Amino acid sequence: MTAMGRNAAIEVRDLRKAWGDQAAVDDISFTAPAGEFTVLLGPSGCGKSTTLRLIAGLEDATSGTVMIGGETVTHKAPNERQIAMVFQSYALFPHLNVAENILFGLKVRGVPAAERAERLQRTAALLGLDTLLDRRPSQISGGQQQRVALGRAIIAEKPICLMDEPLSNLDAKLRHEMRIELKSLQRKLGITMVYVTHDQVEAIAMADRIVVLNGGRIEQCADPRTLYDCPASVFVARFIGTPPMNILTLAPCPGGLAIAGDATALVAGDLKGASYYQLGVRPEDISISETGGVSATVEQVEYLGSDLLVDCRIAGQPLVMRASTQNAVRPGQSVRLTWSKQRQHLFNGDTGARIDAHDGISLSPSAESGGSDP
Amino acid sequence: MTHRREWIYAWLLLSPALVLLFAFTHIPAISTIWDSFFSTPRGIRPSKFVGLENYEKLLMDDTFWQVFWNSIWYAVVTIPVSVALALLMAIWVDGKLSGRSFVRLAYFAPTVLPLIAVANIWMFFYTPGFGLIDQISGALGYPSVNWLGNPELALGSIMVVSIWKEAGFFMIFYLAALQSIPPVLREAAAIEGASRWTFFRRVTFPLLMPTTLFVSINAVINSFRMVDHVFVMTEGGPNNASSLLLFYIYETAFKFWDTAYASTLTVVLLVLLSVIALGQFLLLDKRVHYR
Structure with a gap:
């Protein structure tokens, strides 16, 4: 290995990439710790792929720095950055067979033939490609092509691997298998992984750390559990989880804030600084009760097999809840909905930023005394 | 029942093209071969079977051999040069270049012009x-040169014209092929540290092989087929120095009216072209990767 060492952390500081006055990546900073699995997550056009390409050196940063293993590499060529990369389209050379594709980089770098053969043998065995080595990319399946692309990245034995939506061209079943395989491979080889995806399920399942991007900026950078439990903004709250978190507009009421149009106070305390506030509750945290809580009307019930998705309205605002199939709710029915105070989130309506409970503000509403909180 | 009907439909649909092909390509080709075994009918003397006499005459004909070697030289020089030039130009105009469309247009212009007009220019x-x-070489102090009148320079001068015309045409094919190579391949190679030359040698060039095959077969056909500039510029002269096989066939058939000998020459041309085309397919097909 090089002087850089096997473990190389990636640090991105104030990174910016603009085409004209259109910024694709707008002053972002984050660290991908050595040996960890970092996912860049966001909707299409959020700048996640551009960020990855900036780390790889395939794009030139407008400003800011990229550091790998403590060394500034912002203006270095891709091959001087100790990285391997897997592309969304795999970027296999169509005229070369599997072995030649995997060995391409080693040949370019002039690795001796004996060592090449030995490393090829090892990589092929690791990925189960032994029997496919003399096939062309067009003669193997999508999943196998994906493995070849992976093999080309692994055989380089670089400490960092960058992946740009590598599983998006696979079918659901294969995607699930590859997800598990990728994660275990990353652990086994101790690679620093930076992985781009728009699929929040993929991100949550694989990541040690997720960077959520929106409009070229970082919304939140945290581990999957924190992201799910304490979303930093309405955007993150809506982006993580299926179905997404319910966001309800609040209005002042005697004793605090209630869902606009409803009278039950849900947030108590003195709130200042925003023109309005929003409340977030996840569908899986809501339950139906006989008394207390907030009254709602059932609009539609969707049967999913394992559970039900119930579309409701509270004073005109839509809300989805996940209910057990034991529940016999019917469209048109009036129900009372409750949720734990720990599981509700308060957001600034103007900025979308999270407001944590602190002195003077209590997420334990007066409604709780009505018995809504178990 | 339906099977039989489909069979009839297939032949009915094929027949217009088949009729035209047979009437204007296959029958003339066969009758040309047939005619090459007969003497030319002149006046009251009808044509009669002479066997291989025309071919014997051909082997003894010094003009034929000169024209034959002219044609071979012409092909050997113009084909590789124009194909290589086309590839170079295509790579150049494929890159990031200001005024790229203008350069592409400029390169393609000679192709749009009729060869007669090109020859006149x-x-x-x-x-x-x-x-x-x-005028330019005179201004620099060099003596005047009669490019088309000197037997040693005439063929070369003709070659330059056809390279000038052909390279732009072939460039379009190379450009289209280059643009169909996904840019992500270049990025993948860059990650591995491949230099531009390595990438060209190991990836771009192999991926261009189908185009190279297509272009080179076209180049061969054109090099034997295009003689318009010979008509305009030299008429095969001086002393047959710039005459090509097709031009010689034209002269024999329509100037000297020796149709039987012209048929013989045509057979030689056909055989020559077939051998080259077959050779190209056999030699290159193994090395061509079709996507």
Whole structure:
């Protein structure tokens, strides 16, 4: 290995990439710790792929720095950055067979033939490609092509691997298998992984750390559990989880804030600084009760097999809840909905930023005394 | 029942094309071969079977051999040069270049022009004394050169014209092929540290092989088929120095009216072209990767 060492952390500081006055990546900073699995997550056009390409050196940063293993590499060529990369389209050379594709980089770098053969043998065995080595990319399946692309990245034995939506061209079943395989491979080889995806399920399942991007900026950078439990903004709250978190507009009421149009106070305390506030509750945290809580009307019930998705309205605002199939709710029915105070989130309506409970503000509403909180 | 009907439909649909092909390609080709075994009918003397006499005459014909070697030289020089030039130009205009569309247009312009017009333009370039080339070389102090009148230079001068015309045409094919190579391949190679030359040698060039095959077969056909500029610029002269096989066939058939001998020459041309095309397919097909 090089002087850089096997473990190389990636640090991105104030990174910016603009085409004209259109910024694709707008002053972002984050660290991908050595040996960890970092996912860049966001909707299409959020700048996640551009960020990855900036780390790889395939794009030139407008400003800011990229550091790998403590060394500034912002203006270095891709091959001087100790990285391997897997592309969304795999970027296999169509005229070369599997072995030649995997060995391409080693040949370019002039690795001796004996060592090449030995490393090829090892990589092929690791990925189960032994029997496919003399096939062309067009003669193997999508999943196998994906493995070849992976093999080309692994055989380089670089400490960092960058992946740009590598599983998006696979079918659901294969995607699930590859997800598990990728994660275990990353652990086994101790690679620093930076992985781009728009699929929040993929991100949550694989990541040690997720960077959520929106409009070229970082919304939140945290581990999957924190992201799910304490979303930093309405955007993150809506982006993580299926179905997404319910966001309800609040209005002042005697004793605090209630869902606009409803009278039950849900947030108590003195709130200042925003023109309005929003409340977030996840569908899986809501339950139906006989008394207390907030009254709602059932609009539609969707049967999913394992559970039900119930579309409701509270004073005109839509809300989805996940209910057990034991529940016999019917469209048109009036129900009372409750949720734990720990599981509700308060957001600034103007900025979308999270407001944590602190002195003077209590997420334990007066409604709780009505018995809504178990 | 339906099977039989489909069979009839297939032949009915094929028949217009087949009729035209047979009437204008296959029957003339066979009758040409047939005619090459007969003597030319002149006046009251009807044509009679002479066996291989025409071919014997051909082997003894010094003009034929000169024209034959002219044609071979012409092909050997113009084909690789124009194909290589086309590839170079295509790579250049494929890159990031300001005024790229203008350069592409400029390269393609010679292809749009009829060869007769091209030949006339080059006549002006080559004219001794006041032609463009002589004016420039004269200004630099070089003596005047009669590019088309000197037997040693005439064929070369003709070659330059056809390279000038052909390279732009082939460039379009190379450009299209280059643009169908996904840019992500270049990025993948860059990650591995491949230099531009390595990438060209190991990836771009192999991926261009189908285009190279197509272009080179076209180049071979064109090099034997295009003689318009010979008509305009030299008429095969001086002393047959710039005459090509097809031009010689034309002269034999329609100037000297020796149709039987012209048929014999045509057979030689056909055999020559078939052998080259077959060779190209056999030699290159193994090395061509079709996507």
